[in-house]
Amino acid sequence: MPTVVLFLFAVVGGGLVIGATNMPGAWYQGLVKPPFTPPNWLFAPAWTLLYALIALAGARAFQRRVSTPALFRLWLGQMALNFAWSPAVFTLHSLTLGLVVILALLTAIGAFIHLAWKTDRTAALLFLPYAGWVALATYLNAGLVALN
Numbered sequence: 001m002p003t004v005v006l007f008l009f010a011v012v013g014g015g016l017v018i019g020a021t022n023m024p025g026a027w028y029q030g031l032v033k034p035p036f037t038p039p040n041w042l043f044a045p046a047w048t049l050l051y052a053l054i055a056l057a058g059a060r061a062f063q064r065r066v067s068t069p070a071l072f073r074l075w076l077g078q079m080a081l082n083f084a085w086s087p088a089v090f091t092l093h094s095l096t097l098g099l100v101v102i103l104a105l106l107t108a109i110g111a112f113i114h115l116a117w118k119t120d121r122t123a124a125l126l127f128l129p130y131a132g133w134v135a136l137a138t139y140l141n142a143g144l145v146a147l148n
């Protein structure tokens with residue numbers, strides 16, 4: 001099976017499992033939300049598209065891991081942080097832990113883009129929508145901490 005297909009299966013599938021097993025629920029619905037919070041229906045399609053882009057960038061980083069091992073390590077690190085956020089917030093109900101995780105995630109995404117820009121511009125470009133969405137999510141998480 002080609003590398004891209006494996007990455008798509010692992011990342012999109014992993015994201016779907018994380019989402020399905022860490023649902024926002026009544027606790028989250030009861031929180032005061034910051035301005036510009038997107039409607040709930042937008043999150044699943046947005047993350048599905050983002051996970052596909054993340055998978056494509058990950059496959060590229062994996063294929064270049066011998067020449068640029070740091071790029072693939074950054075990709076793995078951001079993926080672990082990405083998958084850790086939903087359990088921290090929706091299962092543990094810890095907005096503060098979620099903020100710590102998402103700040104680390106945003107940093108890892110930025111580092112990935114910075115390094116990939118020099119070694120694999122396509123992978124860097126694939127991460128730009130992800131960086132934008134996670135920047136918005138960081139604002140939302142910080143707003144939840146401040147308002148609740």
